[in-house]
Amino acid sequence: MTYLDYAATTPVDPQVAECIFDTMTKFFGNPSSTYHLGKESKHLLLSSRQKIKDLLRLPKESQLYFTSGSTEAINWALMFQARKANELGLGNHIVASSIEHSAVREVLLALEKEGFEITWIDPQSDHQFSVDQFVDASNENTIGWTAMAVNNELGSVLPIQDLGQQAKHMGLWFHVDATQAVGYQKVDPENMPCTSFCASGHKFYAPKGIGFLVYQPWNDAMTLRPMILGGGQEYKMRSGTENIPYIVGLAKALELMLEDQRKSPNHYQILSQYFFDQLTKAGIEFEQNGDIVHHNHRVHNIWIKGHLASQLMIQFDLAGIYLSAGSACSAGSVKPSRILKAYYPENEALWRESLRVSFGRYTSEDQIDQLIMALKKI
Secondary structure, eight states: EEEEEEOOOOOHHHHHHHHHHHHHHHHSOOOSSSHHHHHHHHHHHHHHHHHHHHTTTTTTTOEEEEEEEEEEEHHHHHHHHHHHHHHSOSSSSSEETTTHHHHHHHHEEEEHHHHHEEEEEEOOOSSSOOOHHHHHHHOTTTEEEEEEBOOOTTBBBBHHHHHHHHHHHTOOEEEETTTTTTTTBBOOOOTSSEEEEEEEGGGSSSSSOOEEEOOOOOOOOOOOOOOOOOOHHHHHHHSSSOHHHHHHHHHHHHHHHHHHHHHHHHHHHHHHHHHHHHHHHHTOOOEEOOOSSSSSTTTEEETTTSSHHHHHHHHHHTTTEOOSSSSGTTTTTOOOOOOHHHHHHHHHHHHSSSEEEOOOOOHHHHHHHHHHHHHHOE
């Protein structure tokens, strides 16, 4: 098997799985219980939360809530920041990049139906985004901005640091979808200033169904409201008995990711260079899509000219090679990627002839060779 779709999901790390199993079998107490067994689970909950905050270098005042993943966290952060700012009389206008994940896009479209105004920012002609675009799109009714740290389909990196600093200067809330960034690049307040950001564990070798929201408002009046009412768990913000084994596993997975960064800081850069060198040597006609200057070396989107991505996918599947033609969240869709449309509005061939290749911890040059050989054969 040649798996090259790590942007869609990652396998659970064996050490993480072992950690989860041990917690599940040895510490099964309800963390809300007052007896010793429950207190053991409560300790694991609190220590895991603090461990993640320490790994991400978050300040003490930052609030970290465990969620089912980024989609839930995005819904929570955007809905409540927008509504709270509006209640405070600050306005009803939001600015967002047009290449956001559907989790962001659908929330903003829902807010639009409530009366909020949304302005979408397209990539510039050089395929980059600028702070000036967001500033120029803002007005006296603007309450917040949202932008993803790394695009999940193309690997383009947005200027989050500059956007966050400007948003803070203008008194706007700023949400960052950091799903493809957490565990792979620095997301501390200095490198990613924002009022909220999210992550999904299954993007960095933890199980599906666990993630978190970090909330750190610049305006004390922007208090977050509960996502789920009930027993008062997660500091009365997200009720429901906490999934202690997965939370412990999430912290372990993030710890291992940062160890990877220290041990092999150039892992993805080396793989990327090898990938493009081999494509060129094989004589395969291709172009790299998106912003190739500000780019994450893990995720690549390439235009294989003259070959429908849907047909290539069938051939790869038969050969045991797994990659994608876009976001895994739009699986089953035959529509061209709206992200590619945003970058290349007039190139319909590119929309239908592009593939996403994404690397991970276990990707090898041999696997890349297998992909190149299959492409050459086709």
